[in-house]
Amino acid sequence: MLQAILLAAAALLTSFLFRKLRYIRYKQYQDIPQLPTSLLWGHLKIMGEFMSNGIPDRHLDKIFEEMWIAIGRPPVMFVDLRPLTPPMLLVSTHEVAEQVSKPSKRFPLSPTKSPTLTFMAPIIGMTSIIGKEHLWTLLPLILEKTIPFTRYLDQFADSGEVFSMEKLTSNLTFDIIGAAIMDYDLHTQEIDRSKQGELTRMFGELLRLYSDDKNNLPWWLNPRLAYKRRQLGRRIDNLVRNIIRQQFAEAKAQPRISSSTFTKDAKTILTLSFQETDTLTPEALTETSDQVRTFFFGGHDSLNSLLQWIFYELSRTPRALKAVRNELDSILGPETGPAIICARLLQHGNDVFPKMRYIKAMIKESLRLHPPASTVRLTAPGSGFTLHTPADGKDYSVDGLMMYSCQFIIQRDPAVFGDTADVWVPERWLGEAGKGIPATSWRPYERGPRNCIGQELANLESRVIIAIIARKYDFVKVGLGETVVDEKGRPELDNNGQFVVAKPLYNVSAQYYFF
Template identity: 65%
Template sequence: MLIPVLFAAATFLSSYLYTKVTKLRYLRFAQYEHIPQLPTSLLWGHLKTLGELTKRGTNDRHPDKIFEEMWEAKGKPPIMFVDLRPVSAPMLLVTTHEVAEQVSRPSKLFPLSPTKSPTWTHMAPIIGMTSILAKEGHEWKDLRRRYTPGFTSRHLWTLLPLILEKTKPFIQHLDHFAATNQVFPIETIISNLTFDIIGAAVLYVDLNAQHLDRSQQGEVIRLLWELLRTYADDKNNLPWWLIPRVHYKRRRLGKRIDTLVRALVCQKYAEAKSQRSSSSTTKDISSIVALSFQDSDTETLLTPSKLTETSDQVRTFLFAGHDSLTSSLQWAFYELSRTPRALQAVRKELDSVLGPETDPAAICARLLSHSEDIFPKMKYINAVIKETLRLHPPASTVRMAAPGSGFTLRTSATDGQKDYLVDGLILYSCQSIIQRDPAVYGDNADKWVPERWLEKNADIPAAAWRPFERGPRNCMGQELANLESRVIIAIVARKYEFVKVGLGESVSNDVDEYGQFKVREELYNTRRVTAKPVDGTLMPVKLASPS
């Protein structure tokens, strides 16, 4: 009796294993075989290749660099399949602007462009579960409509006094470091400055972020820094079941931040309600959140769901509003420090639009009194910002083609013009590859050349520059980021000089054919939620010599 039972069990087990292996072979080798890809492993897909490439180079370099190496090994196709199962869903690496544009634009299938990828949830402790970054359909449209007034050009100009006021502690720190000749990571003071600016813009509150001593900062900022540190390694976006302790810590910190932000939102809502019912003609609508309340019925209570949603948007703006700007300003100051002709051009332009005065207080006063005349004339500075974001984009966009949706992408004629069904794939438009395309930017695509944006005959497709993404879901805060960047560069560029030490340090005073100093070792990005210079951009600062 026992032998037939064992035989039946063995038969069942063999059949079960055969079925599973057959399905696994289909998923690994057949399901997406129509898409260009590197050889894959039955058990580990492309994770094995990813791991091997990581070990060959600097192991904390940004994953985009490893994807780029995989893409080069495959011959640089316009799209490439990368199988990250079981750690993550399978991914389509998009490497040309023609295909990326199809991912971001609206269509009959996706009227608001393809949906965001569910991989965003590792950021939920930072931005909340109802963030505008995660919403879809009418919910997303409602949120976008509610917060758009706070990001219009007309409103942003009213924020200029706030931005200029927040630069004062920043300048004091630079003066201190210049006097002490101290090497410091400029990421720290830039990040603190941008936190203070976005806190004032979003809530009209002082987050007290610019103390160098973390213990002296506001509680929201201290907790945010502690939370962001949990993302500062190679476990950045692993699923929770691989990092349960880190995941628990993130959730705990996220809840504490949410509690503090909710209290601030309630305070601002009460102020808006009081102003609405007041007979005074002066209304404090200077904050982005206050503007979002203008369409609300302030006679009703702030419902729990609305409070949650508002808190999540504030947290989203705090993170996004400081993160990309912190990265891009570091790279801008670094590139200016190693490109004398560009720094000279920036200073010449500032002399022209601001006059010879380099004192920050005087510059702030002139910006306030003549802003509408001055900012449109900052053409070279705009080119510096645009080129920095091209060469060093802080992040890329991640969408999802739902299984069964029938979503198809078409490659360009130069790439064979072929249609690819991409159902069930994460769609990752890798900006660091797209924005360095030699077919678009020429032989110097890997070089920092602001002048490319000033050439009248430059044939650069609009879709080939996409650090703020494109389409309906482009970043609503891009104009605020650009305003902040111009203000900070205008105040800093003529008074101070930065010199990189360590990674990215210049070898000598000899410049290459593009007017840049050669370096001993290249400065590179690592991933801390988004892309940032690996060492925080270590630099001493000194007062610039008179022209």
């Protein structure tokens, strides 16, 4: 009798689970455009097929783009990767992305960031934001950290040795972030790792643990890796907290003297935050440590990516390189020595930077074509959150969905950027041409209340580095993305005024080669 009851209960449970599975796979979001789904695997199986039919290490955004194209480029696309991640809505147009990022009565600061990003907690902590607005007092620290970078470039230029631009720019940007946040010398640009700071070495080791898992799978699929990340994250957190405690004590005892050789009163983000509190409570210490680590990761990674793409695009676009150099000649004079440029930027920065119009357009175009990241938002079931797609006039309930505004797709929309949507054209942002581009279609730092408030710092850093580097050095790409030359060693220009390359350069999933 008992056995029959158990069998009946098992049958009922199986039937319930089967109906539930059919509902969430086939019914729950059936009105949203999507590829054919599988009862057991959702879209995991078909996504795996797309991944295997192309360059193996291409970025996930490229795979999403291929899936999106396969179903006719809809304004939104449903992607079901359960149980690995919550169900996701891929947003592919700037009009819909703006609805996701703007505030509303229910969401005064716009929908919250997705909690799936907690896998990054060992790096950035659990209370992270992206910085505070603070610029001009950081300029001396940025200038000082750029000098060692130019010395390495000089060495490679003299020797003719092939080198990794990624490693140099990564070390540079991490060093800048350490100075800008804490006026703390991380010694990241030391070639000899034994001379690098402890924080540099540990952070590099932690980032390599993320590079080992390029798909960022759930922790329960690789608990050993997740444990190693947490342990190393705690060690980094303890080290950062000790630095914060020490600098807080110094700031309250007497005004802190900057270590910068350019000025003695540079105000870092950390010292500014100390002005707002008299007591370093445990809660304040935790939040401050999380913000510092967020700056280390986000501030260095996005600028590192931007610089690499800028120097690459300049190396294969002669008209742009000429325009940048002419602009710098006109506002800085003919001298190209790093020390002279640093002195002029420090003395006349308020007047110089607004005149860098072509450089600003070049930075903006690089961020359009090669955005360093995208945003993921989430609304809870029952919130009543809907999105309207102007292209087809439909409304979609997106309760319980991760909303992924894919900048890689949004910022390459031919409806906005025309036939050159996939081409690097800085001139599109100048004069009347730039006025015709909708503001909502450019969103590498996202928009709305939850946008990246560190974006102006990144723009300042990039302009400083370009001003010092662009006129003194010519970069030549080797390997993937290198220029094709004829039998006389002459490159050939394509129809867009760029050198023809043997194989196009492309983004890959997150990898960290620095330190």
